[in-house]
Amino acid sequence: MWKPDRHAKKPLYQQIAEHIEQRILLGELPPGSLLTSERKLAGQLGVNRSTVVQAYEDLRASGIIESATGSGTRVSARKWGMAPRATPNWNRYTEGGVFLPNLPFMRRIREGLQTGLPFINFASGELAPDLSPNEAIRSLLKEMPFEEPLGYGDPQGFAPLRAALSGFLKERRGIAATDESILVTSGSQQSLFLITQCLLNPGDAIGIENPSYCYSLPMFQSAGLRLFGLPVDRDGVQEGDIRELHRQHRIKMVFLNPNFQNPTGTVMSEQRKTGILTCCEELGIPIVEDDPFSLTAMEGTAPSPLKMLDRSGTVLYIGSLSKIAASGLRIGWMAAPQTVIKRLSDARQQMDFGLSIFPQWIASQLLLSGRLSPYLQNLQERLLYRRDILASALDKSLSGMIEFHLPKGGLNLWGKIHEPVNDFRLLENGMKQGVLFVPGSVYGSEPGYVRLTYARPALDELEPGAGRFSEALRLTLSGR
Numbered sequence: 001m002w003k004p005d006r007h008a009k010k011p012l013y014q015q016i017a018e019h020i021e022q023r024i025l026l027g028e029l030p031p032g033s034l035l036t037s038e039r040k041l042a043g044q045l046g047v048n049r050s051t052v053v054q055a056y057e058d059l060r061a062s063g064i065i066e067s068a069t070g071s072g073t074r075v076s077a078r079k080w081g082m083a084p085r086a087t088p089n090w091n092r093y094t095e096g097g098v099f100l101p102n103l104p105f106m107r108r109i110r111e112g113l114q115t116g117l118p119f120i121n122f123a124s125g126e127l128a129p130d131l132s133p134n135e136a137i138r139s140l141l142k143e144m145p146f147e148e149p150l151g152y153g154d155p156q157g158f159a160p161l162r163a164a165l166s167g168f169l170k171e172r173r174g175i176a177a178t179d180e181s182i183l184v185t186s187g188s189q190q191s192l193f194l195i196t197q198c199l200l201n202p203g204d205a206i207g208i209e210n211p212s213y214c215y216s217l218p219m220f221q222s223a224g225l226r227l228f229g230l231p232v233d234r235d236g237v238q239e240g241d242i243r244e245l246h247r248q249h250r251i252k253m254v255f256l257n258p259n260f261q262n263p264t265g266t267v268m269s270e271q272r273k274t275g276i277l278t279c280c281e282e283l284g285i286p287i288v289e290d291d292p293f294s295l296t297a298m299e300g301t302a303p304s305p306l307k308m309l310d311r312s313g314t315v316l317y318i319g320s321l322s323k324i325a326a327s328g329l330r331i332g333w334m335a336a337p338q339t340v341i342k343r344l345s346d347a348r349q350q351m352d353f354g355l356s357i358f359p360q361w362i363a364s365q366l367l368l369s370g371r372l373s374p375y376l377q378n379l380q381e382r383l384l385y386r387r388d389i390l391a392s393a394l395d396k397s398l399s400g401m402i403e404f405h406l407p408k409g410g411l412n413l414w415g416k417i418h419e420p421v422n423d424f425r426l427l428e429n430g431m432k433q434g435v436l437f438v439p440g441s442v443y444g445s446e447p448g449y450v451r452l453t454y455a456r457p458a459l460d461e462l463e464p465g466a467g468r469f470s471e472a473l474r475l476t477l478s479g480r
């Protein structure tokens with residue numbers, strides 16, 4: 001983010017005014033655009049509010065911006081020296097389209113991250129940099145010369161990577177999948193996007209867990225789908241709820257995250273897995289199984305996936321390296337019947353001609369090198385250590401105010417606050433205290449739940465972060 005140069009001879013307010021004017025003239029801020037409030041911009045730029053006030057005054061005097069009580073400060077409809085017709089009405093365009101914007105809570109969290117302020121980040125569901133296999137990847141790059149062509153690749157995915165994934169899924173997840181039944185994607189969300197766009201139609205009803213990560217993804221509503229919740233208890237969703245949704249709404253597909261479910265950390269019982277698979281086979285309903293966390297199992301063997309039990313091609317299985325290795329590699333996969341893979345590969349080619357060959361090559365070498373197994377064992381131990389530090393810190397600072405069960409895998413703690421709480425006010429108070437987290441209502445739950453990611457903050461931030469969250473909760477409950 002741009003910031004004024006404190007060592008320059010030009011006054012700070014003048015630098016700010018000129019920067020905003022340049023953005024307006026370049027069309028980045030079209031006529032009618034709402035500008036950041038004086039107080040908020042001052043915080044983002046690290047200057048006094050009076051400095052921003054003076055910058056805005058200069059721009060108002062030039063006729064470049066205008067303010068109105070109750071509607072904030074906006075770029076003038078008629079900018080000095082420019083005809084109004086020179087710039088399209090981008091505000092109108094951005095309000096259109098079929099792809100909906102992120103939820104307000106998620107946009108607010110992203111705004112916080114973009115300020116560059118030193119937040120303790122319990123919101124981002126990814127591994128901290130020191131938890132990723134950086135050293136293993138650096139060693140691979142030194143040992144193995146990259147000699148692959150850099151042209152467009154197979155939209156289904158780099159063939160050696162698909163072969164490596166076939167072996168990986170068989171060994172680590174008990175899933176028999178040939179390389180022809182695997183599609184490489186840029187992550188689980190792209191897999192979900194392709195499914196919603198290519199296998200379902202506007203108006204179709206689907207069943208999703210409640211609470212569920214799916215509720216935080218507007219892509220389902222963008223596709224015109226009707227979402228119906230399946231309650232999640234300590235053993236996951238229940239077969240009877242699926243049958244009832246099918247009876248009432250003729251649901252076309254079920255989206256499940258059975259192992260270390262996001263956000264609750266629940267593991268579906270083996271009995272329910274068997275019953276739900278049998279139920280969906282009888283009803284002819286496909287299951288989309290999102291399985292990003294199984295290999296983070298901290299205690300014992302990773303729970304089995306639904307796909308391992310599938311003998312009829314009912315389950316579309318989604319996984320990725322994002323939660324178990326490196327989100328920046330952007331490597332995910334889908335194991336599904338070949339007819340589905342071919343359809344989605346065709347759509348993938350229309351979108352981007354396939355993923356870059358370089359991260360696919362790195363991922364294939366990582367899977368084949370034997371380095372992943374010891375890395376995963378170390379990761380599981382370190383996640384367990386982090387989980388216990390955060391849980392202990394929350395117990396100490398919020399005893400009797402919040403409850404949670406300790407997940408045996410995954411990256412998150414899911415907590416229930418005992419007293420009624422306003423989620424938006426809680427988030428705002430958290431940001432004032434310098435801590436970010438995700439209110440539970442983002443995932444479809446009622447207010448009063450919260451998801452805290454223990455994998456993303458630095459290790460020495462876990463205890464201070466718990467303290468900051470505790471202070472934010474106390475402020476919110478006191479009505480401030």
